[in-house]
Amino acid sequence: MNRYGTLLRAALVVGAASAALAGCGMMSKANVASFGGTMNAASEVPPNMTRGSGMAEAWLNRDTNVLKYKITYTGLSGPATAAHFHGPAPAGANAGVVLPFSNAASPIEGEATLTPAQAADLSAGKWYANVHTAANPGGEIRGQLLPKM
Template sequence: VKYSGLSGPAVAAHIHGPADMGANADPVIPLKKLKSPIKGSATLTDAQAADLEAGKYYVNVHTAKNKDGEIRGQIEKAM
């Protein structure tokens, strides 16, 4: 996950889902390293893997100024 230009340092970041693009969902996977680029891995259930393949997960990065999330990006399969 790469990001830049936020109002301040990231204070939290999560992968949320499952949700269609533009819809909200609860956090599923907290991201521990917050400095861009965020790198990491997680083990998913079969249902989570299917939802990920279907594009139903997104990353939300939070700042002190925007506690509900300052920037968000839907996770899509690379072509």
């Protein structure tokens, strides 16, 4: 009975260690990159004088190119009339819309599958989130999406 108990414990320890190692392998295969950007009026091109602020967050699964995002904001001059990701452009430059959001009300949450070129631009820090209002149709607040370390 003692020998059986020792063998059983050893088998359980080996099984648990194998499961833990397999779990670690699965975590590394997730390959998710995180991005974030503080949104404000000073980041707009050209800047404006509104007091709105917000946060843009995004997570890209590099294996599938599925992007999940969340944008929150407050203090705009009025209701948001549109919101979307723009790119490719570095901070201080403007670009066209690459991913419109179906709803501009905060919080904005969603997901989309990116092309390889879009994923590369996002990863290079060339995407930004923009929220527009009637008072600022070109954009009231903007946040450059930069990789989080």
